[in-house]
Amino acid sequence: MVDFGGWDMPVEYGGLIREHMAVRTAVGLFDVSHMGEIEVRGPNALALVQKVTCNDASKLNVGQAHYNCLMYEHGTLADDLLTYRVADDHFFLVVNAANQDKDFEWMRENNSMSATLENNGDRYSLLALQGPKAAEMLGALTSAPLGTLKYYWFTHGDVAGIPCRIARTGYTGEDCFELFCAPGAAEKLWDILIDAGQPHGILPCGLGARNTLRLEAGMALYGHEIDASHTPLEACLDRYVKLEKGDFIGRAALEKQKNEGITRKLVGLEMTGRGIARDGYPVYLSEEGDAAGIITSGSPAPFLKKNIAFAYVPAPAAEMGRAVWVGVRGQRVAAQLVATPFYKRPKK
């Protein structure tokens, strides 16, 4: 068990690689109750969400969710989050555990429009059922219409009698469902899902597999690819930055950066030499020169069977296919910049 944002969480239950492969080929279950939930309600709920984030929440239908960034004035990220529109005047924000209180305070400080704001992490548990067998397995436990539930939409329904918010969202690159329920029901729901998943090869999955799965799927992790010193434009999150939606915190800085061009950029890389890139290792653009970039997340990719990483490099060097070198314990090991996501699930 490790301490993760104040929560005791297992890194693995019975082998990280097995857990990772279960999610790619069958189904895995994660207890991600540590994730923070912040709710915004009232006639000015949309106005507050729009002010503190860079995506355009006015475009969300009721029952729809999107990826979003909580912004600071200088255009950098306070956090990344999913924004769920529960009603016209009710938004449900799922934020990183370690940032929850900080995010809540930041939103409170900026709540000049007096939206109703609640820090509700203690009121929800969250189980994530992820993998190609997730829909079939969950479909047998609920009357909620999963077949018509599209990616990044959500509904409400009972799962084996337990009331849940059922969202087709996730952090693994697979077909996915996230089940929000009352904390008192979470253990029972966990046991029901594990039992029901046995014929499908379900495995309980820990933080270790969660990290390797999201990395393969090319998803950023706060504190690694994104933080208070990087902007969404540098982190290649351009498609979530909606400058045209009107003013928001950090908009001016992002517009300026967009016009002037970014100086550093997040890229994917794959080791071509023998070695594993790890967080914090230096990246070189030649075999001789000084370090020009840094690895933000690096790991063996259990499904792809390659050693992959995210890194920041100078923007002019961010060309796909370019040869780079990663400093692995004092030695430069060859690598190549590649497109992300590293892994894309096969189309059905």
Add this chain to the structure above:
Amino acid sequence: MSNKTPPNLRYTKDHEWILVDGSTGTIGITDHAQDALGDIVFVDAPKTGTPVQAGKVFGTVESVKAVSDLFSPASGEVTEVNDTLKDSPESVNEDPYGKGWLIKIKLSDKSEVDALMTADQYSAYAAQEHS
């Protein structure tokens, strides 16, 4: 299943083991160590002929989630490296005291080994560290 701490080996506080046969020492990591590391995917060991020193780093072992230094239980010179680990690093998980051995060295001072923990001492040490 292999014994979790074979009695014929000596152990370090850094969770390596050494088997002494004449002037040759075979070195690996313990069952406790492989279990704590998780799925091992990469072993970086020195080349044949490289000198190693007791208590000093001689290589690294990497699992999916972490990198760990390897500390030599004794001093000497590397005489053989387990090349099968290049293609099958998982042997370290599956058989840490057998197929998963890391290097063999020519011992320069066999008395160094006497100072290492016995199986009983190591079992107690590992149990205590784990709690």
